[in-house]
């Protein structure tokens with residue numbers, strides 16, 4: 001026997017859509033009533049076979065609608081935060097940050113935007129991008145500190161290549177002069193990129209070199225030894241020497257943080273060196289990029305660059321707000 005269903009919607013289109021969802025494609029609208037709160041439809045779940053049956057059903061439908069209460073205000077569907085929560089879980093986001101993001105998304109539920117976009121906005125506002133403006137006539141020295149194997153040398157090469165391509169005069173300095181092959185590795189990279197390389201056991205000596213350089217490089221990348229506490233102290237001496245020599249230079253220290261490292265190692269790295277920002281490497285080696293970004297956040301280290309592979313000409317990305325959203329909601333940097 002044909003059943004008659006009542007379906008309410010905000011307007012006719014909404015009610016028709018809901019009728020299709022509730023009753024199926026074979027739904028036949030028999031009657032409708034419009035009121036201030038929206039539209040109510042009386043819908044048959046099977047098509048009447050004869051004209052007589054149709055008019056009988058219409059009569060019943062009109063009677064049902066006449067006795068049904070006024071259409072109440074149909075609540076606007078609230079965007080679901082379940083997808084945001086699931087994606088944050090997949091990227092290894094902490095409970096605390098997840099709750100913060102979900103709360104922000106729920107608070108903006110009536111903006112009519114997709115919850116993932118709202119979550120992306122919130123993440124973009126939480127994580128910070130390192131500002132390292134290069135000034136004309138001043139040598140910018142980027143020093144890369146970090147644990148052994150973090151990706152310092154590779155990142156120095158990636159930055160050198162990027163900046164050379166931008167027309168900057170670039171020099172790479174390695175302070176890792178003890179380890180066998182390290183100076184040769186730097187020289188080979190410099191040759192490949194087409195930039196100057198210098199091996200200096202004590203980076204403070206760079207101040208004299210810059211004072212007498214004509215022309216001075218626009219950018220110097222210092223690749224350190226992998227002992228952040230000692231490297232930090234050596235860079236403090238360099239800062240003093242630059243001031244003594246009156247060298248027009250700004251020293252920016254970036255901690256290199258591998259995304260594949262565990263939380264303990266990351267927290268240790270953040271605690272051992274005082275830096276202006278960080279470079280996140282090895283994002284291609286983990287499906288959980290959130291912990292490294294959260295460590296950077298709690299260590300008050302804005303992110304300058306992110307690396308998702310070893311290739312010096314392909315795997316370096318400037319940090320942006322949308323990159324943070326990509327990583328935490330999609331697990332990787334969109335290409």
Ligand SMILES: Nc1nc2c(ncn2[C@@H]2O[C@H](COP(=O)(O)OP(=O)(O)OP(=O)(O)O)[C@@H](O)[C@H]2O)c(=O)[nH]1
Pocket residue numbers: 146147148149150151152153154155176225226281282283284285307308309310315
């Ligand atoms: N998959 C992947 N490998 C990387 C990345 N960055 C660097 N590597 C590789 O990691 C290894 C170590 O990188 P290095 O740049 O030599 O690391 P380092 O910090 O200079 O290491 P030490 O000088 O020993 O302290 C090399 O084989 C790199 O090719 C990255 O983002 N992803």
Ligand SMILES: [Mg+2]
Pocket residue numbers: 152153154176223
């Ligand atoms: Mg190295």
